[in-house]
Structure formats: structure tokens, C-alpha cells
């Protein structure tokens with residue numbers, strides 16, 4: 001699938017990976033890029049720089065997402081690509097609050113699910129479209145840093161997989177699964193197992209992944225290798241992660 005000439009919505013487009021995707025899609029000749037975010041000032045700055053359109057949207061609010069989709073269709077005719085990218089990283093360990101569990105669930109899981117409610121019927125009515133969820137490697141192999149984040153990203157991959165099974169192949173559904181990325185969110189994760197990817201690394205892999213049409217878009221190899229190791233020896237995989245977590249604790253190596 002080619003980006004050129006396409007109508008594209010990116011949620012969480014004001015910052016980090018979403019901003020990088022908006023900028024790249026514009027440079028690749030997208031017809032219309034809609035930068036959607038709850039941060040309207042940030043979305044406006046990105047949209048003005050790329051000649052796109054800014055939209056205030058809270059991905060957890062059904063009416064807000066419905067308006068984003070309906071207004072975009074009214075403005076540009078149809079939607080080719082929807083990137084359900086907005087996410088939150090705040091979290092913790094076993095003592096993490098109900099508020100943060102709920103926030104992770106609402107943004108990271110219900111965000112893509114609510115978007116699908118409005119976008120997939122439109123794409124089906126036009127006979128084509130691509131729906132991409134920014135999940136995380138933390139959802140493939142359980143990132144150890146944040147309990148609520150890792151669990152919500154497993155569910156985000158579940159959202160994408162369910163959609164792919166039930167609405168593919170007419171609609172292409174994909175899940176982006178990076179390890180840590182150098183964005184404002186990275187500060188939520190503290191010390192991590194992998195060196196941070198750049199936003200450019202991730203966007204390169206997204207463009208390649210869209211062209212290839214593969215379900216998982218993984219900017220680096222470690223998570224898929226770990227995922228395969230988990231499938232063939234789950235206990236061995238857990239033992240390796242336990243050692244990694246122990247080595248990250250102060251006073252242990």
C-alpha cells in the first residue's frame with residue numbers, strides 16, 4: 001500500500017511517534033493528513049508545519065471520535081488510513097492505582113476499539129482501508145517496567161488481531177510493536193532493557209510495514225525473537241526475563 005495520494009488520520013499526532021508519522025506521510029505525498037490529539041495546540045503546530053489539518057479529539061470519548069471520522073469524511077471524501085496511535089505510559093507495579101489502570105485501559109485499549117467502531121464500517125463500505133494500532137513490544141513479551149501498561153498493550157494487540165480476523169483481508173489491520181522509543185513517553189518507563197529507538201527508526205519501519213502489509217510491524221528484531229522463544233519455551237522465556245529484571249535492580253548484576 002502506497003501513502004502517496006491517501007487520506008490519513010493519526011491520533012496522538014501532536015507528539016512523538018504520531019508527530020513523526022504525520023511529518024513522514026506528508027513528505028511522502030499523502031493527499032490529506034489529519035493530526036488528531038487531545039492537545040490541540042500541539043496538533044495545530046504539527047498540522048501547520050506539514051500543511052495538514054488539526055483536530056481536537058479525545059480517543060476515549062465516543063462522540064469525539066465519531067465527530068473526527070464524520071468531519072474528515074465530509075472534508076476530504078473518505079479515509080484510507082487510520083492510525084490509532086494515541087497512548088499513555090504512566091504506570092507502576094503491583095501497587096499501581098485503579099485510576100492508572102483505568103487510564104491505560106481507556107486510552108490504550110478502548111481508544112483503538114472506539115476508533116474501529118467508527119472507521120471500520122466506513123472502510124468496509126468503500127471496500128478498502130488500513131487500520132493500524134500502535135501497540136508495543138510490551139504487549140508481545142510483557143515489558144517488565146509497568147504492570148498496567150504491559151497488560152493494556154497485550155489487549156491493544158488483541159484489538160488489532162480481532163479486527164484483522166473479522167474484517168481482513170478487505171481491511172488491512174496492523175499493529176506497531178516497538179521497544180522503547182525516544183519520545184516524551186519514554187520518561188514514564190525509567191530504566192529499560194533496550195536502547196531507545198529514534199522516532200525516525202520507528203517511522204521507517206511503519207512505512208516499510210505498510211508496504212509489506214504484515215500484521216506486526218516491529219522496528220527491531222529483539223521482541224519478535226523473544227516472542228518466538230516464548231511460543232516454543234514459555235518457562236525458559238520467563239526465566240530469562242526474571243534474570244533481566246533482577247539485573248536491573250540496584251545492587252544486582
Ligand SMILES: NC(=O)c1ccc[n+]([C@@H]2O[C@H](COP(=O)([O-])OP(=O)(O)OC[C@H]3O[C@@H](n4cnc5c(N)ncnc54)[C@H](O)[C@@H]3O)[C@@H](O)[C@H]2O)c1
Pocket residue numbers: 011012013014015016017018036037038039042057058059060085086087088089107134135136137177178179180181182183184185186
Ligand atoms: N515511547 C515509547 O517508548 C513507546 C514504545 C512502544 C509503543 N509506544 C506507543 O506509541 C504510541 C505513541 O506514543 P509516544 O511515545 O509517541 O508518546 P507521546 O507521549 O510523545 O505521544 C502520545 C500522544 O498521545 C496523545 N494522547 C494521550 N491521550 C490521548 C487521548 N485520550 N486522546 C487523544 N490523544 C491522546 C498525547 O497528547 C500525545 O500527543 C503510544 O500508543 C505508545 O504506547 C511508545
